[in-house]
Amino acid sequence: MGVDLLAIGEVAARSGMAPSALRYYEQLGLIGATRTPGGARRYPRTVLRRLAVIRAARNVGLSLEEVRSALGTLPDGRPPTVTDWARLSEGWRDRLDEQIAALTQLRDGLTSCIGCGCLSLERCALSNPGDLAARDGSGARWLAPALRRRG
Amino acid sequence: MGVDLLAIGEVAARSGMAPSALRYYEQLGLIGATRTPGGARRYPRTVLRRLAVIRAARNVGLSLEEVRSALGTLPDGRPPTVTDWARLSEGWRDRLDEQIAALTQLRDGLTSCIGCGCLSLERCALSNPGDLAARDGSGARWLAPALRRRG
């Protein structure tokens, strides 16, 4: 009978996230909710899309803060337009492309270096990241930049 | 003049890791070092390969514990044989393949759903992960399993 509004448990079940995580996200400003007279959260269906996007972004390695600011570019509350989502996803598509490229490179590195048994430390960029860096004086590493953030 | 042994600062510079991280890894049993009479760590060059492998594994999403146990299959201290490295990298190659596939799937999902502006919540698996799950009664989600670990 709730015309369009979902309780937190429902959202949790459908999104696969814990209620505590949803409250946490709300606290960080990633999602919002209206309240019942009694104070219970009620979410519009669109929160599911938002959560899917949040999950996607997290999986790509973005921090919640980055996600928050990305979501901040969307019209808050009002249903985002095609253009809004497109702009947002474009940025992430790039990130994904980058990450896929980096992983592929890493896999190929393993295949052709460790996998092949090439143990030459003098030549092998995989085993000697810093030597390369030292050589050209930069912070360059064998590993694609996309894979080098995160603590 | 040190025949073959590197001080911690040198290893840090060449591997791009902080000295504190190296000590931490040693504490966890990921790497080892001999000591000078005075107590300073001295690393064999091979530690650089080990560190490269550790970094690679971390970037693929493995925990240090997983890395530790993987490295544990290598002959400790003795130079690992081609077969040793091959076995180890094979496992990660699978993981990498998985991850690449998952990311690709995610990217394609964004492209064809968010990117294209398909906002139909009834049909869109990306925005409705849980609805799919609810439908078939499983924990299935649109997101490839490889991307769903990590807290």
Added chain:
DNA sequence: GTCGAATGTCAAGTGGACTTGAGGTCAAGG
């Protein structure tokens, strides 16, 4: 009404991966 399940808040705890700080040691150059 009644009662158990679902929610609410707020503060504190958890886990992984390190970093930081305090205080001390060691080898080399001036």
Added chain:
DNA sequence: CCTTGACCTCAAGTCCACTTGACATTCGAC
């Protein structure tokens, strides 16, 4: 000598993303 810089140890602190616990309140099926 004495200082400087690279190391050492050990305990505690930090950051992120949540979770857990304690306790109060509300929802909704009967």
